Amino acid sequence: MVGVYLVSALALAGSSSTATIPRPVAGHPVLELRVGADRVDELRHPVVCAEGAPLSWLSFEACGTGAGIWHDDAEATDMAHFRARGRVAGATSGRGTLDALVGAGFLEVQRTARDAPGFRFGRAREPDQVEAAGPELSATVKGRWFVDPGARTFLTADFNVGAAVVPAAPTVMGTGPVIPFALLSVGVGF
Numbered sequence: 479m480v481g482v483y484l485v486s487a488l489a490l491a492g493s494s495s496t497a498t499i500p501r502p503v504a505g506h507p508v509l510e511l512r513v514g515a516d517r518v519d520e521l522r523h524p525v526v527c528a529e530g531a532p533l534s535w536l537s538f539e540a541c542g543t544g545a546g547i548w549h550d551d552a553e554a555t556d557m558a559h560f561r562a563r564g565r566v567a568g569a570t571s572g573r574g575t576l577d578a579l580v581g582a583g584f585l586e587v588q589r590t591a592r593d594a595p596g597f598r599f600g601r602a603r604e605p606d607q608v609e610a611a612g613p614e615l616s617a618t619v620k621g622r623w624f625v626d627p628g629a630r631t632f633l634t635a636d637f638n639v640g641a642a643v644v645p646a647a648p649t650v651m652g653t654g655p656v657i658p659f660a661l662l663s664v665g666v667g668f
Contacts, residue, residue: 486610493618505534506531507632508668509531510527510636511665512526512529512545512636513663513664514527514567514662514664515558515661516661516662522605526542526543527539527540527541527665528541529537533567536563536565536621537562537579538561539561539581539583540558541558541559541661542557543558557587558585558588559584559585559616559661561584561614563580563646565577565578565579566580575624576619577619577620577621578617578619578620579617579618579619580617581614581617582613582616583616584599584614585611585614585644587609587610587650587651588608588609589609598646600645602649603646604646607649610644610647610649612642612644613642614641614642615642616640616641617639618636618638619636621636633664633665634665636661636664637660638661638663640658641658641659642659
C-alpha cells in the first residue's frame, strides 16, 4: 500500500527524470574514426585511425599518416600500425565509459612516401630499403562519451603505448630494431 502511494505521489508531482544509458547500434561500439599524433619529433602529417569492432571485447585497428595515399611528402617518415585489440577491463558511469585494452599486430616504418605493395618483414634485403615491418605489442586507455539522446554516437579519446621489433629499422630509419611508440588520438564513433 505504501509503495502504491509513493508511486502515485511521484506521478502526480510531475516528476520527470530520464537516464541515458549508452546503447550503440550493435549493443557495443562498432566503428571509430580518430585523428591524432604519434611522433613529437615530426608532426608533419596527422595520424588517422580507423577501428572496427565485430565483438564487444575485440576490435581491429589501422593507424597511419596515409603516406603514398593522402600525401606524397618525400621528406616525411611514416609509422603505420595494424593490430587486433582486446578489452581487458572497463567501467561505465552515466554517458561515459573507460576501457583498458591490450593489442598485438605489426608496425610498418617507411622512410619516404614511396611505398611498395605488401610488407617487408625480417632483415633488410637491400642497402637502400625504404620500408620494413615487424611485430608489435601495445596497451591502451580509451574513453568514450555518448552525446546523442539515443546514446548511439560518441566522442572518443584513445591513448596507446607500446613497442615493435623491426629488424630492418636501422637500415630504413637509422634507429631500432626496437621501436617504442605513443599515440594519442581523438574522434567520433557509433
